[in-house]
Amino acid sequence: MARRTNATPHEWRDGRIARQTNAAARVLVERATRHVLRTVRAHKACTVPAHKGHAVKLTLKHLAYAYPMSHAGKNVLQDVSFTYETPDILSILGPNGTGKSTLLQCIMGFFKPHTGSILLDDKPLHTYTQKEIARRIAYIPQDHTPAFSYSVEDVVSMGRTPYLKAWEMPEYTDKTIVHEALACLGIEHLSTQPYTAISGGERRLVLIAAALAQQPQLIVFDEPCANLDFGNQYKFSQLVERLHAHGCGVIMTTHYPNQVLDLGGLCALLHGGVIQSFGQAHDVMTEQALCNMYGIEIHLRRIDNRLVCIPGSLA
Numbered sequence: 600m601a602r603r604t605n606a607t608p609h610e611w612r613d614g615r616i617a618r619q620t621n622a623a624a625r626v627l628v629e630r631a632t633r634h635v636l637r638t639v640r641a642h643k644a645c646t647v648p649a650h651k652g653h654a655v656k657l658t659l660k661h662l663a664y665a666y667p668m669s670h671a672g673k674n675v676l677q678d679v680s681f682t683y684e685t686p687d688i689l690s691i692l693g694p695n696g697t698g699k700s701t702l703l704q705c706i707m708g709f710f711k712p713h714t715g716s717i718l719l720d721d722k723p724l725h726t727y728t729q730k731e732i733a734r735r736i737a738y739i740p741q742d743h744t745p746a747f748s749y750s751v752e753d754v755v756s757m758g759r760t761p762y763l764k765a766w767e768m769p770e771y772t773d774k775t776i777v778h779e780a781l782a783c784l785g786i787e788h789l790s791t792q793p794y795t796a797i798s799g800g801e802r803r804l805v806l807i808a809a810a811l812a813q814q815p816q817l818i819v820f821d822e823p824c825a826n827l828d829f830g831n832q833y834k835f836s837q838l839v840e841r842l843h844a845h846g847c848g849v850i851m852t853t854h855y856p857n858q859v860l861d862l863g864g865l866c867a868l869l870h871g872g873v874i875q876s877f878g879q880a881h882d883v884m885t886e887q888a889l890c891n892m893y894g895i896e897i898h899l900r901r902i903d904n905r906l907v908c909i910p911g912s913l914a
Contacts, residue, residue: 655720655735655816655848657683657706662715664698664705675701676872679715685816685848688839688864690880692853694893698872699852700741703821706850707738733761737810741821741852743802748793751805755780755790758812773812780811784838799826807838818842820851824858836861856884856897856908868892881906 662679675698683689691699704710706717708724717724719735737758758780759773769777781787784804789797794805803826810818824832832855839849839862853859859866859880866880870892876883889897889908898909 653816654846655685656718657817657850658718658721659706660716660718662702662705662712662717664701664710664712674713674872676705676712679872679874681867681874681877683848683850683865686843686846687848688843688862689848689850689867690853690859690862690864691851691867691869692856692859692884692892693869695854697869699869700821702869703738703819703850703852707736707819708732730761733813733815735815736817736819737813737815738819739803739806739810739821739823741825743806745795745802748795750790751786751792751794751797752777752781752790754794754805755808755812758809761813776814777808777812780808783811784808785834800828800831803827804831807835815847817848817850820849822852822854824853824855832858856889860884860906860908884908 659682660680662676663674664676665674679702691702693699701710705712706724708717708727708729711725719727719732724732755777756769756773759769759776762773763769778787778790781790784807786801786804786808789801789805794802797805803823807820807823824835827835836858839851842849843864863880865878866883867877868875868883868888875892876888884899886897886899889899893910895910896912898913900907900909
């Protein structure tokens, strides 16, 4: 940079100090970032960020919902009742258009039921603020269209929002949790990439990382394996098992009966907006129940120690 001939000694000294201060600040930031990454790796990258708080209990009583513009006020959901408590795994299985996503949005408080009630820890769901719900339950939608080109790390950092005040920036602890979530899903290499520039499957993994960074007691997934390749579908099932082992519950909708059989836990068969059966997956998912729900021939066969679902004739 050219020297200003009219600069005073004091100005040169102040400018030199400012440059040295900025350089020192950059070094400190870089060292802090490296320390965060070392801390994450030292505690094993696959570790799920610890959730906060006590177990969550959800109670649905005679729930019914109809979209405002639906024909003749036809209910999408009708008389839905069940009780769920973390850290159970609950898979909601059913055909397209049967109300699975609508049910999740009612559970999250986005839709208000026309009749019936939803209790969160024995209190009406509508008495909680969205921030209070977000500290207990994380939600990952089926579709997410990015509006801005935030970096992947920034998107995952948004999972810390329920714990921050207005205009408050994430602190060192928050950043450590964010890097743990990225490492848990093996997507650290995407941290500086624009969220809008990665694939649909990668965006799904980023949203899951944001949910992990939220440290909830329950994660609600709407068709989590949509856009995921075969390998990542298997890794997702492993993640659900790790969440369960760490005391975090999972409620998810899915179109994959074999995934439900592999995970075990609870299963709700939802057809025509009505819960046809609710209970342990291996008890609920009978050949007859699946045939009736999907309208095709379905067989359940055991291969070694695994029960698998096979559509169509075996002849």
